[in-house]
Amino acid sequence: MLAFTISDQAQIRGLELIFLTRNPYEHHQIALVPGRDPSHPFTVNQIASRVVSLPELRRIYAQIEPPPPSWTPVSVSQAVMA
Numbered sequence: 001m002l003a004f005t006i007s008d009q010a011q012i013r014g015l016e017l018i019f020l021t022r023n024p025y026e027h028h029q030i031a032l033v034p035g036r037d038p039s040h041p042f043t044v045n046q047i048a049s050r051v052v053s054l055p056e057l058r059r060i061y062a063q064i065e066p067p068p069p070s071w072t073p074v075s076v077s078q079a080v081m082a
Contacts, residue, residue: 004030 004020007028011017019028051057 002022005024006018008019008062009017010019015034017031020030020032021028023029048072051060
């Protein structure tokens with residue numbers, strides 16, 4: 001009905017993630033993650049955007065306030081390699 005296909009699957013920090021896409025040129029538009037364990041104080045969130053170049057990404061990143069020290073930002077590729 002929605003025409004999404006599974007583009008990838010990964011085990012990250014003991015969780016099975018499933019990535020869905022409707023565009024064969026995009027890794028995913030939706031990432032499915034199992035329910036959060038009530039004993040964990042966090043949930044998985046993602047913010048994604050497309051930029052024209054690495055210098056543009058660095059410029060935007062420099063304008064963002066630093067996250068709290070308890071946050072651990074990772075990219076999907078970093079998390080899969082962990």
